[in-house]
Every structure is written in structure tokens, then in C-alpha cells.
Amino acid sequence: MSVRSKPNREGEWAPARGYAEPERDGSELPEGWASTNVATVIDDCQPGFASGDKNVEDGVSHLRMNNIGLLGELILDLVRTVPEKLAKPQHELQRGDVLVCTTNSAKLVGKCAIFDLEGRYAFSNHLTRLRPNRDAIDHSYLRWCLWSLWKAGTFDDKCKHWVNQSTIPKDALLEAGIPLPPLAEQRRIVGKLELLLEKVSSSQQRMSRVPGLLKRFRQSVLAAACSGKLTADWREVNEATETAAEFVLRVQDERREEFGRQTELAKKSGERKPKKRMNESAAQIEEPRNGLPSTWCTTRIGDVCECLDYMRIPINRAARQTRSGSIPYYGANGQVGWIDTHLFDEDLVLVVEDESFIGREKPFSYVVRGKCWVNNHAHVLRPLGGMPADFLNICLAYFDFVPLTSGTTGRRSASRRKAVRVRGPDRVPAEAGASARRPPHAVALGQSLPRRTRPHRTRPRHPRRTRLRTHQRVA
Template sequence: MSRELPPGWVEATFGELIHSAQNGFTGRGGVGERSMVVLRLADVEGYAFNLNDTRQLGMSLKDGELYRLNKGDLVCIRVNGSSDIVGRLIFFDSDEECAFCDHFIRIKLKDSEVNGKYISYYFRTRSARRHIESSFVSSAGQKTVSQSNLSLTSIPLPPLPEQHRIVERIEALLAKGARAKAALDALPPLLDRYRQSLLAAAFRGDLTADWRGKDNDHAIENISDIDQVIGKKRSNGDGRGENSSIPKGWVAPEGWNCVPLSSIVECYDRLRVPVSKSEREKLSGDFPYYGANGQVGWINNYIFDGSYILVTEDETFYGRVKPIAYAVEGKFWVNNHAHIIKAKSGINQEWLLYTLMRYDVIPYLTGTTGRAKLTQAALLNLPILLPPRTQQDEIARVLRIALGACDKAEETVKSLSSQHTTLTQSILAKAFRGELVPQDPADEPASVLLARIRAERGEKPKRGRARKEA
């Protein structure tokens, strides 16, 4: 590989820097002279090992010494079905006594010659990954990289003091990025809880409490108003009036009625037709085919044409994150895993959708926890707190604004999260072009360091080579 290097840097192959390399322990358990933690692929988390749930295997004392990892060793993932994982280099940064299985290659460097973390970070770059992936050997769905192919990886080598400075700077920047990513990852659950609180407030009537108390022309205009409304409590008694059918614990605002869902919707379940996946493959077309959790395929014909609401009939309801109701429009097909309903005349269908999206149907289910069922009878008998039409319209409008803002925020979070990987690669690219930290003319040039390494390697053969290459 030819590239322009900063002053004092030199191009080296990984093989020139390796002091020794060893494939991992091939034993699969049993009684041995000693028991030792043996790291597996399952213990890898990103670019580190998680030592909280390791397993121990019996082995001989000799094998215990041969396969023991020392702090500062590099561990390469030798074989896996995923191209993204094979060739990944992990810096072993623990004092815990561990061995490693034969899915790995242990690589030892000399701290006095090269910074192991510098090498491990370089192996995360796109240029290093391209070389490694080009040398994979594939068999039975598994991809393998060998010691010899790893050794051919070209590495831009700066002076040793600069390697230390680069590593320190990379780690500082990546730590900031990790904190930002953690903050972003925490936002979607918060947004989801906020959505649920909005829907619950709308269902109880809290969302339009102030609106009802003034006049029907007053509108809630922004999210800050919504937040204030959600936190307020009504003080007008239990609000039940003559609604004797209101479930225990529910409170109906003044002017609202508790009615069964059947009184405000038309149900079209009788028109549903399930089509097996194999049959759909023969009938593939341009019309969406819907099931319990949304669209599950395409088909060449349609049953329904218009605006409807689909409600999950049989799926995982316990611990569910997805809404149980969603809107569909246009020409489409529905199988028998989703109920299909439409609001009757005089009912705002958007308000109805929001009412059903997070409805707690658990008390109305039949069947087992793993595959519970919301029967048509149970669905149509669900009690609904029905506001006057003007309030339905206002609730729908407010939720459309608030939930739309949540959706936009979530899209922004996704976009920023996807940029995290790009940012990491940008940091690494700058680091290995010599742009992350300044060069120091007082540092011993890397060419002198490499010449010394080559001279030492020429004086004595490499020790601890693997008994068998991948």
C-alpha cells in the first residue's frame, strides 16, 4: 500500500511487529489438571471482552500456560459467519487469568517496540478492514482469516511516543462519543413513555380539560401547553354521572359517556382472508398484505379499499412495545391475525386510533401468555370513554401535533446515532494520517524503530508460533 506519511513515520507490515502468534485452545471441556476461564465469541462485546459470564474448562498445566492471556495481548477473531467480526482485533486489558478458545488468535507485541492499542485501533479503520476482508477463506458459511494474511496487513507506523499520544487522544474522543451515544440511546424509551402518557391523558380526558373549561374554540397550540395539561388534576368529583357501565377506577369527564367499542365502529373481520407465505410468493404483486404487527408482504389483489384501523388479534401482548392498533389506507389485503374496523358516522377515526393504540387489553385476553388472543367479541366489548365530537376532533389534532413532534425527534436521534459510526471512522482516519496530534521532531523516527525490530527478528526466530495455522 502506497500512501503519504507524516515526517518520522514509516510503512510496516503487521508481521514485522508481531513477537509471537498462537491459535487458541481446542479442548471442549472435561477433567484436567486445572480449571481455567476460556474466552469464547459469546464473551466479545464490540471491541472488548465481557468477563461477567465466562465459562471454565479443564486443561493440562502445560495448556494453561500455553493459552494464557496477559494484559496487553491482542486477540484476533479468527473465524465466524459474520464478515464484520472476523479479523477484529481486541486489546486484552485485564489482569484476570484467562485462556482463549480456537476461534481466536493471540498476538503478542513488545511494549518497548509498539503500542498494542495503536495497532488495535488501526485494525478498526476501513483500509485495514478492506485488506482483511479481501483475504477471507469461506467454508460452510464460515469466514476465516489466517495468521499469514493478518501479517501482510500494511500499517502506518509513527514513532513510539507519538503512538502513545495518538492512543490517548483517540480514547479521549471516543469516550466523548460514547457518552453522546449513550445519551442518544436513552431518548427513544423516554419518547415512547411520553407518547404513552399523551395517549393515556387523552383517553382520560386530561388532555382537553382546560379546553372544555373555556370554550370549544380554544385550542392547545404547542407541546409545552400539552405538558402542563397532562400534569393537572380535575377536582369535579368522580365524573361518573349516569354512566353505570364505567369500569372500576375509571373517571368520565363531564359530557363523556362510557360505551362498548361495538357502538362506535363497524367490524369487517368476516371479509378477511389468510394466505400462506408460500402462496403469497406465487401471488406476489403491488398490494400490501397486513397481519398482526403491520405489513408482512405483498400480494397481487386486494380486499379492502379505504381508511381503516387494524387491531392486533393474536400476538405477544405481554411486555409489548408496539401499539396494538394502526391505521391503513388505500387498497390492501388483511389476514386473520388482525381485526379490521372503521369508525361509524359521527366518530373521528383518528381519535379512535389514538384511543386504541395503547389500550390495555391484557384483562380482556384469552389463551396463553406467549400467544394470547383478543377475540372479536372481546374487542367489540372494550369499554371506551367517548367524548363529544368537538372534543374528539381537538384530541386528535393535539395528538397529531405532539406525536408528530415525537416522531421527528426519534428520526433525529436515529440520524445522529448513525453518524456515530461515521464520526468514529473520521477520528481514526485523522489519527492514522498523522492529523490528530502534532509530530515531535525530538521523537526517534519510526524507521529507526523498525530497523531495530527487523534486526532483532533477524537474529533469532519468532517464538510461540501457532502449531497449526487457520
Template structure:
């Protein structure tokens, strides 16, 4: 694949998730490797340009217009990550630019009139943001030393080190603080070419090799001067910048078109999901589902799109709208009576602790069908929390085995023996909760061990294990949790006092079967979308491989 082939495929690649972002990165990779525009043997070689720069620096120093240039070493073969075309040359950033940091902020020492100045926050990639300018005091005699001129390359020293933009009329004459470098290229070297190079090496990770600092990263003046850069002939630099600008404009248009289509698609998908959620009867649900199924490929384009549909299916299931009620089913009230008797028997056998009913702690916000029964989790499940045993990671390593070890978010390891050997529903006890998108509960079966970060519920005769899990997976627990934002807790009384609606057992089984059917369909849809994403990624990776070959 040639660069031209890649550009011809922009429309296709831009439709992939992060497609435009990756194409922007790829355009810059091609640009700084000499693969975006053809070389012209008539161009003055970069080696000649570097000699002219050396002579110009000597002249300016002799005239007292610049400080004594710091000596720079040549770029060794080991420092060059790729070969450059004939006529290009590797050199140091400090060889081709005069760079210096801005004014130190020191209220005790700074004097003179207040002047607006640029800081990290005002500098984004390729642009300046001027809606929040701060001021510092600066004498007139200091302005020339730390002010900007059109064409200067401005580079972040901290924050996001290496982030850069080229000075234009909007910031010309403005002063800048010490958190920014001002680089003035010699002999017509393009500031825009250098800005694109910085962006490419920032995305690719090469720039990070120059940073100092363990937690807060900095790009010092010495590191910036040592930065190894590939330099094309001047004429080719101009062609590269023009071509990059052209392709970035094309990508901007493709991104805008994709965003517009995505906004329309999202609105249509949300409307279809709302119609499904608001369906009052199983017949209305079927009609709404058929409408979604007819446009599945248009409404769902990424694996993450499927999650809201999954949650809607579960919501309909536990509210009695997914399958029709059957008046011939044994009443749900009979299930609760049997569960009550079972609880008494289990307590007498000391299989559970006979705790007092916590009362309703979280009220249900919807009305169940008349055939269903009102209940709390306490009425339909038994707490096995007293049987949980936490085991440290180090101890588990000493007791390695084939028994799954579970915590708040699923299996977190293995151990050599089991605490439980029956179907159980685990519910998150302590977690962040706020902003959580994963289910709050999950079903486990067989020989298992559970730590103290998940509540353990054993279903009673009143509820099928799968149905109990469905009710709790996305139950509105968040507002009932307690603790800090970063670590909240769902207490046992609140969990057991959560109000639910219980269908007859026959209906529970019909609901579980229907959910399994729809979940299987959604699993296949999600896999199909994941395969499409993988195919787009593979195509992009193949394109890069062929271009690098």
C-alpha cells in the same frame, strides 16, 4: 478540514446521537492511515524494520525458540484499501508476529492441576473481564506454550472474531483456550497499535473478509496470518498510540458529560410528562402542556423522544382530559341507543353478522367524565372480519393494481380491486405484541383490501372513525392476548369486549380537532429534531470526506 479541525469540533460532534461512537471510529481511521500524528523523516522506515524482523525470526528459529516461520507473500496493490505515508509499509500480520491458538478443551485428554483460563467471554475490546473464569487441567510442561506475557496481543478466534486486548499484569501468566489467538509482535512492534488496527478494521468491515463459516464466524490462524496490515515506523507507532489514548480519554470525558446531561434531561422530561399524564382537568392539562412547550428544545433532543408525548396526548384525549365537557352536548347514551338500532337494521340487511355481545373482556382502568357513556367496542363498531380475504404475495403480483393491500402493520402491497370503500379501523390480530411500540390500530379510507392479520372494524353512528382509532391505538391489549411470546393473538371476542368510554359526538369532534392540532405541532418538532440529526450526520460525513480526499 484537517484532523486538527476535526478534533477542535469534537465537542459539537460528540453531542450528536452516536456521535462519540463515530468519533472513536474516526480517530482509529486517522490513526492507521497516518493522518493523526505528523511523520518524522528522521524515523527509521518500516522497510528497514521489516528486514530486522526477518533477521530476528531467522535467529530465533535457529536457536529453537520459535517454530519454523510460515512463508508469507507480499501485499499486492489490490489488497491495500488506502495509500500509506512515506516511510510506512504494507505487510502480513504473520510476517510481524508469532501467533498461536491456545489449549484445546478436552476433559478426557487434559491432565494436570486445575488452572484458570481465558476464553472469548473474558476478552472484550481493549480489556479483560475476569469475574467469570473457568478452569481446565494443564500439566506444568504445557504452561509456557499457552500462557500469556505482558505485551501479548490476545485476539478472539470466534464469537466476535478479531476482538482484541493487550495482556497486562492482571492476566500475565494465565493460560488461554483455543478460541483465542496469542500474537507476540517482533522487534518492538506495538501491540496496542495492532489492537487499534483490528478495532478499526472490525468496525469498517475489512476484517470480515477474512472470516470463515456461514453462520458462526471464525478468524483462523491462516486467515489472521494473511491479514494485510499497514506498518508505520516504530517511533511513529508510539506517537500514534499515545495520541489515540489521549483522544479516547477526551472522548470518554465528553461521553460521561453527555450521559450526565442526558440523564438530567431524561429525568426532567419524564417528570414533565408525568405531570401532564396526571393532570385531572383540561385546565390542568393546559398548564402542564405550557410548561413542556416552554422547554421543548431542552426536553426533546431526538425524534424518538417525541413518541411518549404523542402517547400521552392520546391518553388524555380518550380519558376526557384534553378538552372541556359541554353540558349542552347531546348525551352519549343517546348515541349508544342509535347504534343499537343501527346494528339491528344492518343485521336485517345482512350487512353484518348479528353476533352475541361478548361481555366485558378487558376492563377500563380509569373513570370517564360523568357526561360520557360506558361501552365496549362491540357497542360502537361492527366487525367486518368475515369480509377479509388473504392473498399471497405471488397472487398479488399477478393482480397488480392501484388498490392498497393492508395487513397487521399497515399497507403491505397493492392489488387490482377493493373489498372495502369506507372509513375503517384496522386492529392488529396476530403479532409479537410483547415489547411493541407501534400503535395497535390505524385508520384506512377509500378503496382498500385487508388480509386476515388485522381485525376490521366499521365505526357505528356512535363514534367518529378518527376517535375510534384514537381509543385503540395504544389500548392495553397485551395482557389479554394469547399464544406464544413470539407470535401472540388478539381474538375477536377480546377486542369487541374491550371496555371504553364514549363522549358525546360533539366532544368527539372537539377531541379529534385538538389532537390534530397537537399532533401537527409534534410532527413539526419531530421533523426539526430529525433535521438536526441529519445535519450532524452530514457534518461528520463531510469531515470524513475531506480527511479522505
């Protein structure tokens, strides 16, 4: 089919003799522009051909739907070759041809690209070749017009759909409306657009590095929080009234006194003696080392918190639907529903019990506050002695629990005994609370990320995790 238009001497598009300008769609176009359709600006529309032989030696390169990228480009990672006898003259591509993917999944049907390669190429029956009339439209401008129609979903309601596959009818493709500026302006538009897209691509590449930077930033801040660097200025103006070692011993004394009190009450009332829910051995305290502040110590998590796993009650989804309410119901990775009453009403730290530990990106723990219900997929830890739940969560959120887990599948389990026996830094509650309120200082520490991490590592090791593993201890 031939175009019904041609440029004048100044390169401006003007209707040829006897050509009736298509009706406008109601939107205002700049002076000298026209609203037309694809059929009027191309010389040829040709579907491709199918071939079962796709790896023929010395065959003709055969572009398929996987060779059309999402950004209007050709992707040549995998190019099939077909028998030369199947590639008829009408199937050979020329530079400047526009390839449209007219058969694909519903989301991908309509993507397009320009053919700009040297050599002999043909194309499959999933593609349709449009050969622009060079006197009417710039091939790059046509490509971007079709690309914008695809992204806008113009072809969605015009496609024929089958199972996992959709097709744009030829008539729907040719009748697609496009704005047509003068030829010289088309080229200016393409030049400007490709310049902007190059900047967009560059920005996307930089943005793709942000998640990794944020991850290293988080690691750096947590490492600083658990090594004393985050609150170094706080210690300069606040004198410690209780060292971390003294704090751990006080917590142990308070737990023994509470257990003794409950035992006496049980004897007097004739009730069953309470189960001892603290570490049976004495608190294990190590003097500060590896750069820890002098008022700090290293101890077991179980020495400064109480595990409340015995209070958990799992409720399946069907049962929860009959007990709808306003109380959050928590599992391994956060809230999973609602329920009508609560088991806990305080600040607690929940630690994953059975989940995908290996390769996990999510934190291993999180804080819950107020009334809630917890199922049996998360350990429930109550910090003691005034230790803030937020600080306990900082110590555990990205701790290397993998060596403490069991299981042979992707879903592993960390037992309660192992969970409460890991070792980590401890400090007085006042400083622990200060570390959870230092986001401005954390931002400043984040500036040192490039010097604190190894960019060549595929999965950078957690700075804090390396130190904690040296103190890890399992009973």
C-alpha cells in the same frame, strides 16, 4: 521474529540499518509516518492450544474466543481453567500482549483485545497472541489498528471458511498493513482515541435509555388524549354542541333507522332480511368519572362503531401472486402484500385478532385509508357518527386486550364479540378530531414523564391502560 526498526532519542520511529521501508498503499501519510505490516512490529506470533478439560480445579486460566469483546476489551464473565501440564511457557500471556481471535464465525473472526491482567493465563487455539516490540509500536496502538482492520472487513476475503466457522491464516494476519507513526505520536493517538471512545460509550449508555423514555412519552400522551387533558385548552374556547352521551344515543338511533330502512327494502324486493349488526341491547353509557370532563362519557366500543368482519376475505400468498395489483392487502400487523381489487374504501381501524398479545410492544390497532383488502387476522371497525378513525385508534392501540383473549400458546385470539364489547372513553367528534392534531401540546406533556412513571418497574404499566381496565366489560 524481531522488528526491523527502533525509535531515535526524540521518540520518533526511524528505519534501522539495512531495513527497506515497505511500499506505501498510495494514500498520503503525515510526515514521519511509514506504511508497514504487522510482522515488522512484533517480536512473537503464537497460536494457542486446545483443551477438552475446561473446568479443572486449580488449573490455569484459559482465555477463549468468548473472552474477546466487540470493543477491543477482555470479557471475564466466564473463564475456563485447564490442566497446568498443557500450558507451555510459550502459551503464557504477558501484560501488553495483543490477542486476536483468528477462528470464529465469519462476522467475529478478527476481533482483538489487549491482555492487561495479573496472574497466570493461557489462551486457546482459536486465538493468536501477538507480542509487540515495545521499541517500535505501542501495544494499544497495535490493538486499535487491528480492530479497525477487522471492522473494515480487511480479513474477509483472506479467511478460510467452513460451516459456521472461519479462520484467518497466519500469513494473512502478519501481512496486514498498518500505518506507523512515531512512537510518541502513537501514544498521543491512543490517549486521544480512548478519551473519545469513553465519550462514545457514555453517549451509547444515554441513548440506550431513549427507547424507554419514548415509550413512557407515548404512554403519557395517549393517557392525556383519553382523559381529556390533551384538549383541555380546546374546551375552553369551544362550546360543546353535543355531549358524548348524546352522541352515543344519536349513533344508536341512526343505526336503528338504517337497519329499519334496509329491512323495508328487503321486504319490497323479496330479498333476504339483513342481519342485525349492532349491539342488540341498548347503549351502555356511564357518567364521567375518574377525572373525565363533564361532556364525556364511558361506553362500549361497539356502541359507536360497526364491526365489518363479515366482509373480510383471506387470500393466501400463492393466490395473491396470481392477482397482483396496486391495492394494499392488510393483516394483523399491517400491510402484508398487494392485490388487484378492494373490499373497503374508507377510513377504518383494524384491530389484531390473533397474534402474540402477551409481551407485545407493537400497537394492537392501526388506521387504514381508502381502498384496501383485509384478511381474517384483523377485526375491521368502522367509526360511526362522524367519529374520526384516528381517535378510535388512539383508544385501542395500547388497550389491555390480554384479559379478553383466549388460547394457551404464545399466539392468542381476541374474538369479535369481545373486541366490540370493551369499554372506553367517548366524546363528541369535534373534540375527538382535535385530540388527533395536538403533537405540539403532546411534546409539552412529555416533559412530565419522570413524574408520571415509576422508573423501577421492569415493564411500566400503561397510565391509560390502568383506568380502562376498570371500565372493561365483557358481555
